[in-house]
Amino acid sequence: MKLALVGYGKMGRMIESLAPEFGAEVVLRLDEFNNAGSVMMTPGHFAAVDVAIEFTTPHTAVANIHKLADLGIPTVVGTTGWLDQLDTVTAYVQQKNGALVWSPNFSIGVNLFFAAVKQLASRMQDYPEYGAWAWEIHHAAKKDAPSGTLKMAVEQMRRGGYTHPVDESASRAGAVPGTHEIGFDSPADTITLRHTARGREGFARGALKAAQWIQGKSGVYEFGEVFFG
Numbered sequence: 557m558k559l560a561l562v563g564y565g566k567m568g569r570m571i572e573s574l575a576p577e578f579g580a581e582v583v584l585r586l587d588e589f590n591n592a593g594s595v596m597m598t599p600g601h602f603a604a605v606d607v608a609i610e611f612t613t614p615h616t617a618v619a620n621i622h623k624l625a626d627l628g629i630p631t632v633v634g635t636t637g638w639l640d641q642l643d644t645v646t647a648y649v650q651q652k653n654g655a656l657v658w659s660p661n662f663s664i665g666v667n668l669f670f671a672a673v674k675q676l677a678s679r680m681q682d683y684p685e686y687g688a689w690a691w692e693i694h695h696a697a698k699k700d701a702p703s704g705t706l707k708m709a710v711e712q713m714r715r716g717g718y719t720h721p722v723d724e725s726a727s728r729a730g731a732v733p734g735t736h737e738i739g740f741d742s743p744a745d746t747i748t749l750r751h752t753a754r755g756r757e758g759f760a761r762g763a764l765k766a767a768q769w770i771q772g773k774s775g776v777y778e779f780g781e782v783f784f785g
């Protein structure tokens with residue numbers, strides 16, 4: 557599998573270091589400087605590329621996804637902060653008969669956490685005496701807040717049938733790779749579900765797994781639905 561890394565920051569570099577374990581070779585690396593104005597996103601530069609993995613910034617991801625669909629390159633997108641445009645992006649990729657896997661969080665553990673959140677929230681619907689919250693903390697350089705993962709955790713609560721208010725909050729400090737917590741509190745007790753990432757390796761492994769899976773397919777898929785749905 558020949559990979560293009562669209563975005564060569566912390567995630568791009570981690571993916572490159574793990575790629576050989578997945579039978580993958582990185583043949584193209586794009587960052588903000590060599591790809592300004594999407595100049596590198598041409599058929600010539602992508603001639604040898606099987607799959608692109610995109611981890612860039614909230615304001616560049618959508619244009620990159622569209623360009624990759626134009627080029628007919630199956631794409632894995634991990635960038636967060638653009639999901640309010642998911643409907644537009646989905647329509648664009650489908651119209652081009654392209655292939656896309658997206659997720660605000662490619663870690664296996666977080667996707668198991670989502671399943672637990674959905675199930676607990678479904679039970680808590682019948683106990684309105686419990687107040688609910690959703691909280692996350694990330695390193696100070698993270699650009700979007702609250703994280704796409706937190707929004708997805710709350711979405712899982714809603715999918716589980718939870719209709720009561722959920723107080724959402726985010727902290728940005730230090731070097732934290734990502735901690736997400738869902739809690740319920742009553743006069744008698746507190747229930748918390750918490751996922752704590754120890755580093756970026758889990759995200760990178762999930763993205764590489766998604767890259768293997770998307771080859772030869774068309775359509776738009778959410779990672780959690782494909783592997784844990």
Ligand SMILES: NC(=O)c1ccc[n+]([C@@H]2O[C@H](COP(=O)([O-])OP(=O)(O)OC[C@H]3O[C@@H](n4cnc5c(N)ncnc54)[C@H](OP(=O)(O)O)[C@@H]3O)[C@@H](O)[C@H]2O)c1
Nearest residue numbers: 563564565566567587588612616634635636660661662759
């Ligand atoms: N889904 C998940 O599992 C997951 C996990 C971790 C992070 N994320 C998200 O992934 C994104 C990237 O995270 P990160 O920690 O890798 O950030 P990062 O270290 O800031 O890296 C972002 C990279 O994107 C590059 N870039 C910016 N504009 C570009 C463009 N137009 N074309 C190509 N590359 C461009 C930047 O280039 P320069 O270096 O030249 O500025 C940088 O190398 C964030 O949105 C983060 O929230 C998702």
